[in-house]
Amino acid sequence: xxxxxxxxRTGKTSRPRMLRGLNWLFVRQHRATLASVLALVVFGAAxxxxxxxxxxQTLDAVGWPEKEAPQEPLGxxxxxxxxxxxxxxxxxxxxxxxxxxxxxxxxxxxxxxxxQSVTRRRWLAAKCAWGLGIALLAGxxxxxxxxxxxEPYRSVFPYTWMEGTIFDNTGPMLPALCLFLTxxxxxxxxxxxxxxxxxxxxxxxxxxVTVAWGEFRASLAPSRTFTYPLDEELPARLSETYELDRxxxxxxxHLYGWGSCSEATEKASNACIKDRGIVNxxxxxxxxxxxxxxxxxxxxxLLAGTALLTAFTLWQVPRRPL
Numbered sequence: 001x002x003x004x005x006x007x008x009r010t011g012k013t014s015r016p017r018m019l020r021g022l023n024w025l026f027v028r029q030h031r032a033t034l035a036s037v038l039a040l041v042v043f044g045a046a047x048x049x050x051x052x053x054x055x056x057q058t059l060d061a062v063g064w065p066e067k068e069a070p071q072e073p074l075g076x077x078x079x080x081x082x083x084x085x086x087x088x089x090x091x092x093x094x095x096x097x098x099x100x101x102x103x104x105x106x107x108x109x110x111x112x113x114x115x116q117s118v119t120r121r122r123w124l125a126a127k128c129a130w131g132l133g134i135a136l137l138a139g140x141x142x143x144x145x146x147x148x149x150x151e152p153y154r155s156v157f158p159y160t161w162m163e164g165t166i167f168d169n170t171g172p173m174l175p176a177l178c179l180f181l182t183x184x185x186x187x188x189x190x191x192x193x194x195x196x197x198x199x200x201x202x203x204x205x206x207x208x209v210t211v212a213w214g215e216f217r218a219s220l221a222p223s224r225t226f227t228y229p230l231d232e233e234l235p236a237r238l239s240e241t242y243e244l245d246r247x248x249x250x251x252x253x254h255l256y257g258w259g260s261c262s263e264a265t266e267k268a269s270n271a272c273i274k275d276r277g278i279v280n281x282x283x284x285x286x287x288x289x290x291x292x293x294x295x296x297x298x299x300x301x302l303l304a305g306t307a308l309l310t311a312f313t314l315w316q317v318p319r320r321p322l
Contacts, residue, residue: 026130048145082165089177090206092135097185098198100131105193139178162242176299183309220294227280240288250277
């Protein structure tokens with residue numbers, strides 16, 4: 001493969017290319033990766049379309065919404081698809097981001113490319129732009145398709161909107177995760193300069209980020225509290241809330257742990273409730289109406305991380321020998 005950025009002068013007239021210079025070089029050099037990502041996106045979108053059509057057919061057959069939807073088959077379909085989508089950012093970080101610069105450094109292609117008519121920073125900026133652009137495209141397409149499938153029928157799935165299978169795969173979250181982990185892979189590759197080591201470290205880093213993000217997700221919005229009588233059910237309008245904590249409370253506002261009066265017998269439990277003056281249930285929750293703001297807040301944090309990692313990469317590479 002030639003890495004020269006200009007066409008050799010010959011007597012023949014060559015057909016004009018749609019891509020030239022660094023853009024042509026990137027596509028030529030990474031055509032296998034581009035084809036793989038494109039195939040993954042097409043397969044994922046087609047699978048979502050098929051599953052949505054199958055879902056509609058299943059719900060029509062049972063008479064939903066008048067009758068309850070079958071949970072087990074819907075949960076299985078959703079579980080397989082959401083697992084694939086949850087893996088997309090990690091796959092892009094490991095197989096697209098990590099080798100993007102590290103492979104050129106390890107093979108010496110970086111030195112050859114930057115001794116042509118371009119500077120290191122321009123070459124690096126083109127590589128990062130293409131890599132992050134591919135990640136953004138993949139995440140956006142799959143997120144739009146998945147949101148289109150899930151949102152109108154969210155009540156039939158046995159998953160809450162706050163779970164990673166929903167929250168991280170809809171709206172702006174999936175593109176933001178794809179960008180962040182791809183940028184992390186690029187940065188790790190630049191620092192380690194070896195493809196295999198970069199892929200392994202990126203995989204470990206992505207796993208840690210995924211676990212940490214699951215713990216941090218509930219902190220993206222302020223929680224709310226709701227009090228209702230002890231002997232009543234939670235109002236239907238709060239059916240889509242994500243419960244963070246629950247207490248029982250007295251009339252003067254004092255709160256007790258949910259199991260405070262879970263005595264061995266019903267008589268003892270009732271005596272405990274009466275003795276403490278407990279009259280209310282109190283829940284701390286996040287509402288479904290907070291989901292969009294939480295996703296944009298989370299996406300903003302990840303995009304800021306992406307910008308910092310990319311800026312560090314653009315600053316670091318020209319300062320080090322390739």
